[in-house]
């Protein structure tokens with residue numbers, strides 16, 4: 588239910604709801620949202636909004652069937668795996684010419700279109716250019732740069748940016764009742780639901796937090812970088828970066844409030860802390876595309892040292 592509530596709070600939802608009301612739905616949308624794990628669930632909320640007479644009530648038969656991916660007038664792709672293949676597009680093309688069975692619109696929900704190869708994209712292009720009547724294609728992508736410009740120019744792009752802390756807290760509190768844990772998960776989650784859920788549920792977080800604190804307080808020289816680098820779980824770098832960021836933000840807040848009484852942490856100026864936060868944010872975004880984990884870890888650790896000393900000299 589919280590997925591529903593979160594999406595309903597977005598501009599993306601308001602845009603599509605408005606277009607439905609005015610009877611001016613586009614034939615194809617590209618919904619760009621960085622949260623890969625929840626992308627399909629988000630797309631289902633939009634599909635229910637479009638197909639349900641009660642704007643996605645999530646109670647009626649149509650809404651339920653869409654949730655289960657078994658509504659006759661709504662097809663999901665890829666049919667298997669995480670990549671839409673040309674065979675999927677062939678299937679979609681043949682379906683677009685079939686009239687909706689019971690709905691006014693025939694919906695096609697495509698997840699992770701960023702993984703579509705050029706051949707599959709070219710194949711769907713014609714349908715995007717000359718869509719059959721009563722068809723609505725919802726394409727979901729975590730990023731759009733792997734998509735052909737011709738595809739992008741034929742769809743209406745709508746972004747679902749990371750959620751804000753306030754809406755997250757208000758929405759998730761019903762489901763995740765440990766407020767302290769939830770606050771921490773939100774602080775470290777970068778507005779991404781999958782990350783927040785993971786941090787909340789992951790008991791390994793405590794250990795990672797302790798390591799992050801040690802990095803900030805005990806790492807004095809490049810020799811220490813090697814030591815700490817070996818302690819970081821390379822298979823779970825996302826968690827380390829998220830926790831490191833949460834820790835840096837916590838220290839920044841305390842520092843700004845004049846409540847920081849740890850001498851080792853006091854060596855970090857606010858400028859240094861903000862610069863470190865920037866480094867972590869950029870690494871957080873790049874993590875999924877970087878194959879060299881060791882290099883990412885070293886960049887972060889050296890970056891922390893460098894910023895601390897650079898600002899001390901000012």
Ligand SMILES: [Zn+2]
Pocket residue numbers: 639640641642643644645646647648649650651
């Ligand atoms: Zn409904």
